[in-house]
Structure formats: structure tokens, C-alpha cells
Amino acid sequence: MRALLASMAIATLAVPALADPLPSWTDGDAKSRIIEFVEAVTTQGGDDYVIADDRIAVFDNDGTLWAEQPVYFQALYALDRLKEKAKADPSILTSDTLKAAAAGDMKGAMAGGEKGLLEILDVSHSGSSVEDFKADVRDWLANTRHPTTGRAYTDMTYQPMLELLTYLRDEGFSTYIVSGGGIRFIRAFAEKAYGIPPQQVVGSAGKLSYKVVDGNPAVMMDGQIAFVDDKEGKPVGIDTHIGKRPIFAAGNSDGDFQMLEYTMAGDGPRFGMLVHHTDADREFAYDRKGHVGVLSKGLDEAEQRGWLLVDMAKDWRRVWSSAE
Amino acid sequence: MRALLASMAIATLAVPALADPLPSWTDGDAKSRIIEFVEAVTTQGGDDYVIADDRIAVFDNDGTLWAEQPVYFQALYALDRLKEKAKADPSILTSDTLKAAAAGDMKGAMAGGEKGLLEILDVSHSGSSVEDFKADVRDWLANTRHPTTGRAYTDMTYQPMLELLTYLRDEGFSTYIVSGGGIRFIRAFAEKAYGIPPQQVVGSAGKLSYKVVDGNPAVMMDGQIAFVDDKEGKPVGIDTHIGKRPIFAAGNSDGDFQMLEYTMAGDGPRFGMLVHHTDADREFAYDRKGHVGVLSKGLDEAEQRGWLLVDMAKDWRRVWSSAE
Known part of the structure; x- marks a missing residue:
């Protein structure tokens, strides 16, 4: 009898735990709406x-699955690589932007805006095979820490979003990253960090070429920008890599607007969400202003369009995937 | 006892059937090598x-999974669509190649070589949304017959290759198409014909743009050529869409040479095969000459490189997936 009571107690305790696929989300509207949607499309x-087969869910990366302040982490990688490359060959610093970047002058490097950033990406990301590049990114991620939090970058993924990815996959969804960031940069860590394999990562890309170097056939990164997977580019990237319109899209900035608009316009049930960075204490607070993750149009139109606006401070019990 | 004997007889009969995953392949070297490889990598x-996760298999489409004579089937689709479009608006016929094509003069249309073919593809494949295009291709495939065999094009897939796809998938492989043909053309039928979903189809592509037309967000096909997934383009397409080097590659022409070379150069066990069109009676016989599916370098180097050369006449019991 005691054994029976004990097992009943365990069963009773176990039910709420099993029933809550999103324990790091507070009990409220955001969590309820997500669960209602998932239950509706899987019943x-x-x-x-x-x-x-049609349960396709797409996620932005920077600011949606991991942090993006003070600047995209890939830009920090690019600066580090540029410095190293310039040591070996200073002649690669052919502009003020590149010189400022290699000197660690972040303000000077960012003064060139998106064009300057692309220049830095071009020079820092070119010249290696895709396989060597991936190994180098993994090495950098393992050995570099965030300038203000001191955390490893892969510890700055969001626990509530990891739970959402797992929940969707458990319910038969395929989860994709659709990011303005570099496709090969993200692929270097997405499988370990998010459980998302390389073929389910869509992102921006430079030019590539196939070469046989000393008898070794390789795909080489030639620099320059071949595809920008941001804004209008996101639906294009989705069609190119997935070939189907998603039914679930999550982002955090106006760079995700078209992805959500495209997703929501399909027939049948749809879900769109924007993560609003409202939590200066635990993470960062920003939206309409700045040079990273600007959310303005989305903030104005989310409610009328029926997109969920996630209030990070209010809707998330916990932010980081690593211990706080 | 009779029941027992009967069930033993069934079991005895059933074993060879279950043990042969490739019944349309004759018992010989080709079949043995495939099965030995699959058993080795799955033991x-x-x-x-x-x-x-690393069992990635890539297949060319035209001439490898379905026929490609007298010309790529997509070119026949392009001619039909060009004729229709020109009826509505003759001003689109801005060159001799386009005029010949719209008049049904195949020789005149093909006189322009690859450049002429790209021009025909450009004009015939542009102007619709990706979703409308897919529906149009499906409609064409359902209602058009091959000029010499009278078969539906999707009945001209190769039964031995369908068995190979199924066998590999049953053994935990992911099967991809990596084709010089159009990615959106192939996606229109690949899931039904081959069990390969859209996200596992890699191919050539025109330019795309995202547009909101009358309130409907859509990805539009703008024509021109953005990416040619042939020769050196195949390893590039593989890295872009899959992000991993395959361990198995199958093709039939020199357009597949680099894909096989790239696949075979990775570490660990690898398998490369070329389908050699040797069967004038049941299919078509061709290799070093012609304007479609030229196999010359591959024929010269297959043996020394350890690539399996499949002799269609000798190695395949049956050719077509539909009844002969």
C-alpha cells in the first residue's frame, strides 16, 4: 500500500513536469498561445x-536564439581573424575600415556601416576551405569569451528558446535557422548548441569555388558577398533551402519582418513571434535604436498582424542556457 | 504439421526476397559492390x-534517376511554356533561338548551344511565383507524353535506381538530388517520384525576389541564371545545401565528375558510381558524343579511380519503373 501510494505520488508529481514543455517560460499569454498553436496543428x-512534413519552423539566430550585443558575435570573430591575418600580411588592410578593425578600434570599424562590416567579413572570411573555416570557428568559440559577460558565446543561447526548439521537434516539426549571419559560421556550432544539423541552417554566404589543391578537392571560400539572407532575402533563402512555406517563424528584429509576413500569409494555421529585448538586468534592453537588432516596424505592427511579442523580462523565467 | 511446413516454406521463400534489396539489379559485381559498401558503413x-547523420548520398537526376533523351525533359517543358507565352505576347521572342524554339524548330533552338538553352529557360521560367510554377510543372507532367516512348515522364524513372534510393534510406542514409536541372522543376515531382522531399533537392536556379503583390507575399521567379549546379557547381551546391561531404555519389555524365571526385576524396569509406547508358533496346545508348549526358572523362578514369561503372544493359534486369 505504501508502495502504491508512493508510486501514485510520483505519478502525480510527474504529470505537471511532463505537461510543461516550456518550464523557463512564465505561465501567461505567450506560453499559452505557443502551446495552443502546437496542440492545434498536431491534433x-x-x-x-x-x-x-509541413510542420516547418524557422528561427532567426542573432537576438532570437542567442545574444547579439554589443555587436553580432560573428563580427567579433571577424575582427579577431582580421587582426591575425594582418599580422601575417599587412597589405590586406586596404581601407580605413580595415585598418581600424585590425587595430581593435571598434568605433572606427563600425563607422563604415553595413558596407564596412561586409568589407571586414569579406577579407576575414576568405581564403580557406569550408572545412578549415568550420574548424577555425569552433576553435574560436571554445577559446574566446564575451567582452562584458565573460561567458562563452555558446553559453549565451536562450534557455526558453532551446526549450521551444525541443518542444517543436518533439511534436514533429522540422526546425531551421534562417539568419542574416553567415551560413558556414552558424553551421560550425548549431548542431551542438541547438540540435540543428547543417542542412537546416540557412544564412548569408560569400562566393565559393571548387578547387583541387595539391590533389585535395575542396570547396573554397572566396570572399565577397553572394547572398544576403536578411529582410527580403529571408523568404528567398527559405524557398531556396527548404522549398516550402513555413508555418511557424520566430525573430527579433525588422530584419525578420518579411520572414514573418511570408510565413503568416500561407493558408491554414500560422504562428509568428518576435522576441522583444526588454531585460536590461539579465540580458540587454533595446529595440528602435542602435546598429544591431533594430525592432521598430515589427513593434508597431505585431499586434494588428497577430504576431506574438515576447516580453523577455516578463515572459522568461530564465534567460541563459548556462547557469545564471 | 502442414501449417508448420507451410509456414516454414513461406519463411524459406521469404528470406531471399527480404535479403535482396535490389531485385532489379542482376546478380553480379555491380550489385555486390553496392551491398558490400552499405553493409560496411552500417555495421x-x-x-x-x-x-x-553522416550517411549522405547524392544523386544526379537526368540520366541517373530518369531518362534524358532526346533532350532534358525540362527543356521540353520550357519549349511548351515558351510557345504558350509567345501566343499571348509575341514580343518576348527577341532572338533567333527563341523564335525557333517557339516555332517548334528543335534544331534551330538547340543551335545556340548552352547559351541558347539558358535563354529559353530564362524566358520560359520567369514571371511566376515559386508556388504557381510548381503547380504548372505538375500539370505539364500529368498531361504530356514522351515524344518517342509515349510514356509519362515520371514513368521514365529507373526502377533499379528507385530500389537503390529506398535501400539506402532503409539503411539510415539521407538521399539528395544534386542536379544540373532546375531546383524548382525537380522539386515539383521528386517527392512523389523518388521519395525525396524539396529540402533534399539541389539544382540550378534563376534569380528570385520577394514581392507583396495585391497583398499576397510571394517569392517570384525573375529569370536569368543565378547558379549552375553542374560540374564544379555540384560540390558548391552540396556544401551550400547540405553542409557536409557525402559518402555516396551517383551520376552518369562528365557533369557529375567533380561531385564524384569531391565525394571520394573524403576520409573513410566512399562510394562513387556512374550509370553507363549501354542499352539501345530498352533505353538509349550513348556516352562520348552528343549534346546531352556526355560521358568521356568519367569513362576513361572510372576504373583507376575505383568508381563503379554500371552497365545498364548487363547490370539491370529491368529499366523503367512503370510496366515494360
């Missing part, structure tokens, strides 16, 4: 049922 | 074991 026989 | 604890 066989229901009006909103969607077959598993 | 846990063996020296050649490969985890399922």
Missing part, C-alpha cells in the same frame, strides 16, 4: 491539423 | 562504420 482530426 | 563496431 489529428482537428480543423487545424497539419501533417508532420 | 556497428566495424572499421568502416559511419554514423547515420
